[in-house]
Amino acid sequence: MTSKYQWNNIFLSIMVIALFIFPFVTDSRTWTILLTQIFIFSILAMSYDILLGYTGIVSFGHAMFFGMGAYTTAVMLDRIEPTIGVFVLSIATGMLITGIISFIVGLLTLRLKSHFFAMLTLALSGLFLVLAEKWRSVTSGNDGFTFRAPEFFKDRMMFYLVVLVCMVVVYFVLRRFVQSPLGHVLVAVRENEQRTKSLGYNTLHYKVIASVVAGVVASLAGSLYAISLRFVNTSVLTMDITLDALLMTIIGGVGTLIGPIIGAGVIELSQHFLSGLAKDYPIFERWIIFFGILYILVVIFFPSGIVGTIRQAFHKRKKQSVGKEEQSNSEEL
Amino acid sequence: MTSILKTENLTIQFGGHIAVDHVNFEMPEKHFKSIIGPNGAGKTTFFNLISGELKPTEGKVYFKNEDMSRFSSVERTRKGLGRSFQITNVFPNLTVLENVRLAVQSKEKIRYQMMRHFTSYPSLIQKAEELLELVLLRSKKHAIASQLSHGEKRKLEIAMLLALDTEVLLLDEPTAGMSLEEVPAILDVIKQIKDQGNKSILLIEHKMDMILDLSDSIMVLFNGQLLADGTPGEIMENETVQNAYLGGLYDEHIAKS
Numbered sequence: 001m002t003s004k005y006q007w008n009n010i011f012l013s014i015m016v017i018a019l020f021i022f023p024f025v026t027d028s029r030t031w032t033i034l035l036t037q038i039f040i041f042s043i044l045a046m047s048y049d050i051l052l053g054y055t056g057i058v059s060f061g062h063a064m065f066f067g068m069g070a071y072t073t074a075v076m077l078d079r080i081e082p083t084i085g086v087f088v089l090s091i092a093t094g095m096l097i098t099g100i101i102s103f104i105v106g107l108l109t110l111r112l113k114s115h116f117f118a119m120l121t122l123a124l125s126g127l128f129l130v131l132a133e134k135w136r137s138v139t140s141g142n143d144g145f146t147f148r149a150p151e152f153f154k155d156r157m158m159f160y161l162v163v164l165v166c167m168v169v170v171y172f173v174l175r176r177f178v179q180s181p182l183g184h185v186l187v188a189v190r191e192n193e194q195r196t197k198s199l200g201y202n203t204l205h206y207k208v209i210a211s212v213v214a215g216v217v218a219s220l221a222g223s224l225y226a227i228s229l230r231f232v233n234t235s236v237l238t239m240d241i242t243l244d245a246l247l248m249t250i251i252g253g254v255g256t257l258i259g260p261i262i263g264a265g266v267i268e269l270s271q272h273f274l275s276g277l278a279k280d281y282p283i284f285e286r287w288i289i290f291f292g293i294l295y296i297l298v299v300i301f302f303p304s305g306i307v308g309t310i311r312q313a314f315h316k317r318k319k320q321s322v323g324k325e326e327q328s329n330s331e332e333l
Numbered sequence: 334m335t336s337i338l339k340t341e342n343l344t345i346q347f348g349g350h351i352a353v354d355h356v357n358f359e360m361p362e363k364h365f366k367s368i369i370g371p372n373g374a375g376k377t378t379f380f381n382l383i384s385g386e387l388k389p390t391e392g393k394v395y396f397k398n399e400d401m402s403r404f405s406s407v408e409r410t411r412k413g414l415g416r417s418f419q420i421t422n423v424f425p426n427l428t429v430l431e432n433v434r435l436a437v438q439s440k441e442k443i444r445y446q447m448m449r450h451f452t453s454y455p456s457l458i459q460k461a462e463e464l465l466e467l468v469l470l471r472s473k474k475h476a477i478a479s480q481l482s483h484g485e486k487r488k489l490e491i492a493m494l495l496a497l498d499t500e501v502l503l504l505d506e507p508t509a510g511m512s513l514e515e516v517p518a519i520l521d522v523i524k525q526i527k528d529q530g531n532k533s534i535l536l537i538e539h540k541m542d543m544i545l546d547l548s549d550s551i552m553v554l555f556n557g558q559l560l561a562d563g564t565p566g567e568i569m570e571n572e573t574v575q576n577a578y579l580g581g582l583y584d585e586h587i588a589k590s
């Protein structure tokens with residue numbers, strides 16, 4: 001039990017150290033940018049995992065929180081001044097706004113049965129998209145606008161490191177969150193909401209808390225995303241973003257936190273290589289088709305995703321070698 | 334005598350079918366009452382109305398003389414109406430210990446604690462283990478709940494109910510579907526709780542010997558109606574009950590053995 005835990009941590013530490021060293025040993029701009037992108041989407045996918053994997057909430061509106069973060073940062077850097085101070089302030093502001101909005105949205109919608117909830121989130125995020133298109137004075141509509149990033153981030157490596165730190169911090173904070181007494185109630189809600197209620201838990205409170213946490217973290221991802229592009233337009237609020245998060249979480253493994261990170265890596269990398277291939281073979285321009293196929297294959301053959309499948313294999317082996325010695329499942333929650 | 338639980342004309346109708354029909358009953362504190370009645374009599378539905386899982390078409394439930402109408406099932410549990418389910422209802426993919434720990438945790442303030450590891454509260458884990466010990470399930474604490482035998486799941490269900498530490502315990506056929514060897518252990522647990530003397534217990538059961546052994550009083554439901562309510566002796570002698578129900582049940586009992 002402990003040793004499995006330790007292995008996990010050792011593996012993680014090695015990965016993180018390697019990623020920290022990476023920009024110092026390479027001067028590949030492409031890879032630095034690609035990895036930065038992966039870290040940003042890892043943060044988004046982890047936030048989605050809190051909803052989907054831990055609480056069992058299927059939301060089709062997660063992009064709205066990502067987009068709010070992106071717009072808040074873009075607008076503030078553009079209107080005030082492109083400094084680190086404003087950058088930090090914009091992240092905090094974005095989180096505050098999404099916190100409030102996800103709280104209200106959650107309170108209003110999470111009472112509904114899950115399929116109605118899913119539809120409503122879809123409608124709401126559509127509403128925010130339209131709002132961003134129409135509110136031209138702030139968002140410049142569909143076309144969006146470019147803005148200057150703080151001087152500090154001119155160096156791509158600095159930005160890479162900041163985003164990496166954000167991802168690592170988010171991972172540890174969310175891991176602690178899901179292993180807390182409250183986090184375990186979220187899992188109970190996922191497993192059997194009606195039973196959780198009959199134990200005296202007000203499950204609405206818990207679902208709202210999960211959606212606020214997920215929303216706030218998604219907003220952080222959105223803020224970082226805007227900086228990485230130095231540009232924002234309404235694409236940050238589209239269904240594509242939500243689907244990316246969904247795909248990454250499912251492919252990597254729901255309810256694992258580490259899975260969404262791996263999922264983000266797999267998706268971003270294959271997107272990169274497929275669009276590279278598309279230069280020679282136009283069929284690969286339709287990479288979205290490949291993801292569709294990949295998605296279907298994963299759902300059919302590896303319903304618990306990459307991390308889930310590895311864990312199961314690990315458990316089987318361990319069970320065989322240790323015989324009937326039981327092991328705690330709770331660590332994984 | 335203060336009444337802990339009372340219903341007034343409690344009624345629920347599903348389409349044209351009246352499953353619980355104007356039931357008036359009252360139960361004093363620290364009392365042990367059993368509910369008997371044939372399959373489909375409305376016993377589980379009666380529990381669902383008390384615990385708030387279903388809303389009555391008519392009538393009211395009082396807990397400590399307070400009208401429960403406006404309280405959800407969650408609030409009723411928090412006030413002190415705990416129940417177990419006839420059809421086993423646990424968290425299938427969590428461990429046995431975690432199932433009970435979650436139940437223990439629900440009455441603690443830290444149920445909203447989100448920044449500390451759950452193992453920082455060892456007293457909750459210890460309480461859960463004690464309850465598992467009580468229902469003879471401690472050796473299975475790390476097993477995944479869905480892998481338990483039926484009888485073991487019933488024991489887990491009871492441990493979860495006890496973990497809530499509510500004043501009223503609504504037990505819906507705790508021994509249903511258990512093998513004969515498993516029944517005495519559960520009976521023993523229920524006896525122990527009764528003997529501790531600080532709970533009010535409402536038990537639905539079909540096993541007459543068990544009911545006669547435990548109950549201070551018995552109520553009989555038949556077609557949703559309260560057919561009789563009295564001491565075990567009164568119920569056994571009641572002719573309507575004999576004709577409507579007990580006769581048949583005893584025949585069944587004899588046929589089985």
Ligand SMILES: Nc1ncnc2c1ncn2[C@@H]1O[C@H](COP(=O)(O)OP(=O)(O)OP(=O)(O)O)[C@@H](O)[C@H]1O
Binds near residue numbers: 372374375378379419
């Ligand atoms: N949600 C529901 N919708 C429609 N009918 C219902 C519902 N719940 C119960 N009933 C009906 O109400 C009647 C009483 O059911 P109930 O489960 O309360 O019986 P019971 O006395 O607990 O029986 P058993 O001894 O088999 O557990 C049955 O005819 C059942 O079909």
Ligand SMILES: [Mg+2]
Binds near residue numbers: 376377419
């Ligand atoms: Mg029943």
